[in-house]
Amino acid sequence: MQAASSDSSVRRWTTETVAEGQRLDYWVGAICEAFLEMGCSSRVARLFxxxxxxxPLADVVFNQVISSTQDVYRxxxxxxxxxxxxxxxxAQWQHPWQVRQGGRLVQLRPGDAVLVDSAQRYELHFPEAVGCLSVQIPRVWAGRWLSQPxxxxxxxxxxDQNWGRVLSALCLQLGQHPLLxxxxxxxxxxDHLGALLSAALEPSLATDIPASGRPALLARARDLMRQRLDEIGLTAESVAIALGVSIRTLHRCFAAADVSFAGTLRRLRLDQARAWLAQPRWARVGVGEIGRRCGFADASHFTREFQQAFGQTPARWRRGVL
Structure with a gap:
């Protein structure tokens, strides 16, 4: 049923090779295999x-779905x-759609994100077409980030509301380009997804750190992150453990300052790399090695992030300042 992929962990299904009249049946099998058991109908069944x-990632699975109009039932x-x-x-990136669950029918705009519990009956209605990201989230993982999942x-x-803007942007980017x-x-x-989910869905939840203590905790977190920039894959969990707070408390501390752990770590790494690139004593150290010492996994990742932040590659930026 699955189409071939150069990455064995990435799975793809497509109706391109299925005869007309059999495509919707194939599609029902595909979504049941990829997600869980659901029913699906479409007014364009023959030409679907x-x-x-x-x-898949370590904790969650990012699914890109592109299809004809359909109605899905759990x-x-x-x-x-x-x-x-x-x-x-x-989150759907192009067309409005609807979700019904618990007796409530919700009209959703392109870019709105919705969390649906598959342990409860639901309906998903896509009156025009489907172009969405659907992130599969285990219940245990959700419990780490949400007090009431x-x-x-x-x-x-x-x-267009608070941290929903940032969560929407992430969903739309990964929805259209899931391999990113x-x-x-x-x-x-x-961690970044969990923190955004928590900040967007539970913005008023109190933390175990009083508001007056959050700036000090944020400053301590940033100092620790600067000291450990060379750790590729540095996580909020390890920082929270070192600071003696819960991971949820740490992320809410960043959110209270209108920033995120991942965004702060990225900026600290880029600022450190730019500072070293401008220093003559680092002139003999290659660009890729500077990126590695600042915690970037490889030279291409460092170059891409640097160019996105500063408008030019690190090598070109170095030539302009030395």
Whole structure:
């Protein structure tokens, strides 16, 4: 059923090789294999088109879904037969759509993200077409980031409200280019997603650190991160352990300052790299080695991040200042 892929862990399904009239049946099998048992109907069943790309990481799975109009149903019978019941974080990048769960029908705009519990009956309605990211989230992982992950109704992170803006941007970027998830350390991307989910869905939740103590904790965290910039794959969890706080508290401390752990770490690394590139005593050290000492996994990753931040490659920037 799956199409071939150069990366054995990336799975793809496509209706391109399926005869007309059999495509919707194939598609139902594909989504049941990739996600969990669901029903699916479409008013263009005979000419149905669909492509699904699944990119697993350590904790979560990023799924890109592109298809014709469809309606998806998770029934009580399917739930009863299921062995696991993950959550799904879904964001559509082009067309409006609807989700119904717990007696509530929600109209969603392109860019809005919604968290759906597969242990509860739901319906997903895509009246025009599907172009979405669907992130499969294990229940244990969700419990690390959300104080109240379970709910009978969908939980919305609006594309234009607070941290929902940042969560939306991440979902839309990875939805349209799911293999980008492989460009970042898995633990860091997983932490970043969890922190954004927590900040967007539970913005008013109090932490165990009083508001007056958060600036000091943030300063300590940044100092520790500067000291450990050379650790490729440095995670918020290891920083939180070193500081003696929970990972959720650490992320909420960053969110209270309107920044994120991942964004702060990226900026600290880039600023350190730029400072070293400008110093004559580092002139004999290669650009790739400077990137490695600042915690970038490889030279191409460092070059891409540096150019995105400063408008030119690190090698060209160095030539301009030395």
């Amino acid at each position: 088109d669909g492509e699904l790309t699944s990119v 029934t009580p019978a399917a739930i009863a037969r299921g062995a696991s019941h993950p959550y799904y974080l879904i 379970e709910g009978v109704q969908p939980r919305i992170a609006a594309r 998830a492989r460009s970042y350390p898995e633990a860091l991307l997983s």
